Amino acid sequence: MKEFELxxxxxxxxxxxxxGAALADVGTDHxxxxxxxxxxxxxxxxxAADINKxxxxxxxxxxQQYGCTDQMEFRLCxxxxxxxxxxxxxxxxxxxGGETIAAILQAAAWVRDGRYTLILQPMSAQPDLRSWLWRNGFSIKKEEIICEGDKLYNILVASYGEAARLSVGEEWAGRQSREMDQPLRGEYLARLLAKLDRAMAGISRGKSGTQDPRLETLRQAQTELIVMKKEWDEWQR
Ligand SMILES: C[S@@+](CC[C@H](N)C(=O)[O-])C[C@H]1O[C@@H](n2cnc3c(N)ncnc32)[C@H](O)[C@@H]1O
Incomplete structure (x- = not known):
C-alpha cells in the first residue's frame, strides 16, 4: 500500500x-x-461515507490509488x-459546519452510547456544536487546536455520558484547565475575542441597534473570555 502525507x-x-478503531469517516470527500x-x-x-456521489x-x-480498496467500504448516505x-x-x-455536525448526530440516536468515540472538527459554529453536545448528554473529553496556513482549527473528542454543563464562555472556547496541553490556546482566545468584537459591532449597526437581544449573550461570552485569557496567560508564566 502506498504511503502519503495528510x-x-x-x-x-x-x-x-x-x-485499532472500526472507523466511520462521515463526509469523507477524498x-x-x-x-x-x-x-x-x-x-x-x-x-468512507458521503452524502454526494x-x-x-x-x-x-x-x-484505488493507495491500494486499500479491499479494506475500505463506501456508503452514499x-x-x-x-x-x-x-x-x-x-x-x-x-x-x-458545527450545525451540520450536530444535525448528523441528532439524527442518529444510536450514537448516544458511551462506547462510541466521536472526533468532530467543525469549520464554523463551534459554540453551537459544544452547546448541542452538552445539552444532549455528551461530554467533551479533549480538544485540540491546530494551525494550518493562518487558520486555527478545533478538534473535539466527545462521547455520550457524564455531560457537564458549559457556561456561555465555555461554549465559545471550550473548558480550560491548567494542565491541558494546548500551545495555541492563548492565540485562539485572542482571535475569539476579536471575533466577538466584530460580531457585536455588526449587530449593533443593525435594525435593533444596541437593543438587539443577541448582544446580551455575546457580552456574557466576552466577559468570560477576557477572564479565561487572563487566567491562561498567568498559567503560562
Ligand atoms: C469539506 S468536505 C470535508 C472532507 C474531509 N472530511 C475533510 O475534513 O477534509 C465536506 C464533505 O462533507 C460532505 N457532506 C456534507 N453534508 C453531509 C452529510 N449530511 N452527510 C454526509 N456527508 C456530508 C460533502 O459532500 C463533502 O464531501
Missing part, C-alpha cells in the same frame, strides 16, 4: 483516532483520512443513516 488538520484528526489510517495499519476497518467517487479513486451501530466504534465528522 495536511496538518487531517493529521491532527488522525492522531486522535484510537489505535477519503484521505481512512486511506492514510488503513495504509499504516492504524485502524482495523474503515467506512462526486466525493464518494473521489474516495474510491483514492482507495446522509450522515450516519447508512451505517449500522455495530459496524463502528469511532466516528469522525470533519470539515463541516
Amino acid at each position: 495536511t496538518p488538520r487531517l493529521q491532527a484528526v488522525a492522531g486522535l483516532v484510537p489505535p 477519503a484521505y483520512l481512512p486511506a492514510w489510517l488503513l495504509g499504516r495499519g492504524l485502524v482495523r476497518r474503515a467506512i 462526486g466525493p464518494l467517487d473521489r474516495a474510491r479513486l483514492t482507495a 446522509d450522515g450516519l443513516a447508512g451505517i449500522a451501530p455495530d459496524e463502528v466504534d469511532t466516528i469522525v465528522i470533519a470539515g463541516m
